[in-house]
Amino acid sequence: MAALMHLLLLLFLPLSSSADSIGQFCDKSFKTREIQTSINKVLSDLVSEATISGFSTSSFGQGSNLVYGLAQCRGDVSSDDCATCIADAAKKLQAVCPMKADARVWYDYCFMRYDTSDFIGKADTGYAIIYFNVENATNPEKFDKEVGSLMSKVREQAVQQGSGGLGRGKSLFTPFITIYGLAQCTRDLEPLPCAQCLSSAVEKFPDYCQYRKGCQAMASTILHHLLLLLSLLIPLASSSNSSHSFGPLGHYCGKPTHSKKQITQVSDVLNDTITKALVSGFAVYLGGPYILAQCRGDVSPCDCQKCLLDAEQQIQSQCTNQPAEATIWYDYCLLRYSLTNFIGKVDTDYYLIFPNDDNATNPDDFDDVTSRLMDVVSSEASLAGSAGLGRGKIEFQPHIFIYGLGQCTEDLDIMPCHQCLSAAGQKFLEYCRFRKGCQVLFNSCMARYELYPFFFPLDPIDHDDNDIKVPMP
Ligand SMILES: *[C@@H]1O[C@H](CO)[C@@H](O)[C@H](O)[C@H]1NC(C)=O
Ligand SMILES: *[C@@H]1O[C@H](CO)[C@@H](O)[C@H](O)[C@H]1NC(C)=O
Ligand SMILES: *[C@@H]1O[C@H](CO)[C@@H](O)[C@H](O)[C@H]1NC(C)=O
Ligand SMILES: *[C@@H]1O[C@H](CO)[C@@H](O)[C@H](O)[C@H]1NC(C)=O
Numbered sequence: 001m002a003a004l005m006h007l008l009l010l011l012f013l014p015l016s017s018s019a020d021s022i023g024q025f026c027d028k029s030f031k032t033r034e035i036q037t038s039i040n041k042v043l044s045d046l047v048s049e050a051t052i053s054g055f056s057t058s059s060f061g062q063g064s065n066l067v068y069g070l071a072q073c074r075g076d077v078s079s080d081d082c083a084t085c086i087a088d089a090a091k092k093l094q095a096v097c098p099m100k101a102d103a104r105v106w107y108d109y110c111f112m113r114y115d116t117s118d119f120i121g122k123a124d125t126g127y128a129i130i131y132f133n134v135e136n137a138t139n140p141e142k143f144d145k146e147v148g149s150l151m152s153k154v155r156e157q158a159v160q161q162g163s164g165g166l167g168r169g170k171s172l173f174t175p176f177i178t179i180y181g182l183a184q185c186t187r188d189l190e191p192l193p194c195a196q197c198l199s200s201a202v203e204k205f206p207d208y209c210q211y212r213k214g215c216q217a218m219a220s221t222i223l224h225h226l227l228l229l230l231s232l233l234i235p236l237a238s239s240s241n242s243s244h245s246f247g248p249l250g251h252y253c254g255k256p257t258h259s260k261k262q263i264t265q266v267s268d269v270l271n272d273t274i275t276k277a278l279v280s281g282f283a284v285y286l287g288g289p290y291i292l293a294q295c296r297g298d299v300s301p302c303d304c305q306k307c308l309l310d311a312e313q314q315i316q317s318q319c320t321n322q323p324a325e326a327t328i329w330y331d332y333c334l335l336r337y338s339l340t341n342f343i344g345k346v347d348t349d350y351y352l353i354f355p356n357d358d359n360a361t362n363p364d365d366f367d368d369v370t371s372r373l374m375d376v377v378s379s380e381a382s383l384a385g386s387a388g389l390g391r392g393k394i395e396f397q398p399h400i401f402i403y404g405l406g407q408c409t410e411d412l413d414i415m416p417c418h419q420c421l422s423a424a425g426q427k428f429l430e431y432c433r434f435r436k437g438c439q440v441l442f443n444s445c446m447a448r449y450e451l452y453p454f455f456f457p458l459d460p461i462d463h464d465d466n467d468i469k470v471p472m473p
Helices: 033-053 079-096 140-158 191-211 213-217 220-236 260-280 301-318 363-382 414-431
Strands: 006-011 021-029 055-060 067-073 100-107 110-115 127-132 166-174 177-184 248-253 282-285 290-295 325-330 333-338 351-355 389-397 400-408 438-442 445-450
Touching: 021 079, 033 055, 033 067, 033 079, 033 110, 067 079, 079 100, 079 110, 140 166, 140 177, 140 191, 248 301, 248 351, 260 282, 260 290, 260 301, 260 333, 290 301, 301 325, 301 333, 351 414, 363 389, 363 400, 363 414, 363 445, 400 414, 414 438, 414 445
Parallel strands: 006 127
Antiparallel strands: 021 100, 055 067, 067 110, 100 110, 166 177, 248 325, 282 290, 290 333, 325 333, 351 438, 389 400, 400 445, 438 445
């Protein structure tokens, strides 16, 4: 993810006219005339549709000439301003990115992009333009805190269903100074990638603050612009690999068995077990074969069902050697079977680990805070009545949160659940020191932490202090 990250740090020029573009990005040269034809068609589609509705996606062409496009106005600008902006954006792209297959332009009021790779619906924060002001506010700490709490309200609004990806708010800093905040995701994003995108945006605050000391304290008159630009741009600029919501994360197929009779039973019994789990999110079959199917406790019934049905198919197509035991792991669910009884027992023999490639800034502090968070999460998961689920977030630096989740299989009692999550904590120490994010999956539990929200509900709580908050279902 970091490899893709390019930040353009620009000094803020006060009150640039809204007609000027804020920045652009051009990449990937092409030579064929067919691609140009596709680009022209996509741009003209975008202009005619987005000027009416404020948002449009389009694609044109075939095979390697296929071009995707997206145009969007900020949710709060008038339709006239939107139309002007979209028209300007299309002209600008043609002028500044000739013969380029990936082009993006940012304006105060709108954004336009086309690309030969399909980016629609994926959070993309590979590129961001950050504007900042070098003047300092009086009382910078209070100011910073105020900005943090304003931005979290604004983010929360932006990820609500039906918000069109837009969040706005203001906060009275002193009787004379109001801070304005705005966040906008492109409308093709679902709430989860939108929330992840906005977290990446906020994560960049301290980066450029360290770069320019003055930024910790922007003059508030212009801060309005800072936040506005920052939040307008960032959503367009995370790597599509930051979340892997669908598709298996991995599988384990045990040794082949000679007990053909029992293996043929597996597929019959799988069907029954999955059918039950589709309703309640959890089901076991006891009776050799033994089966366990479970969704993560925070995912919606719809995502749970999709996941389990896919798991049922995949476990059979991945493990064709008729193994005596098999597990398939997803972000949202787990399916496991074995000819021997594993129900109620901790199993940490096989595991998958996904560490983030990037190291955290202040790695020692980060590890301390993360392990505190994961302790709380794992106690929560081991509580009676939690169905094995624990979630929480903790403030690491101002405005920057670490999100943690632990999930045991529901057949486990308090002690075995705790034992499994402790084993996950050990793996974090072994494989994930200093890493910005990491996920460990065992047969009996999983644990994960990230610098962005990855579980539900998305960022539901306001924060006024540094306490760990574990949202209750
Ligand atoms: C802002 O504050 C920093 C740190 O206190 C200081 O070094 C810098 O000179 C200040 N900038 C202005 C423009 O006052
Ligand atoms: C996502 O990950 C896959 C497999 O590791 C890789 O091939 C692909 O290029 C990655 N995509 C991006 C956008 O990083
Ligand atoms: C179980 O089998 C029936 C009949 O083959 C099929 O219609 C149904 O979709 C299956 N259910 C699951 C959960 O796979
Ligand atoms: C992250 O930290 C580890 C442990 O100090 C180090 O081995 C690794 O090279 C670092 N990775 C990056 C990308 O800096």
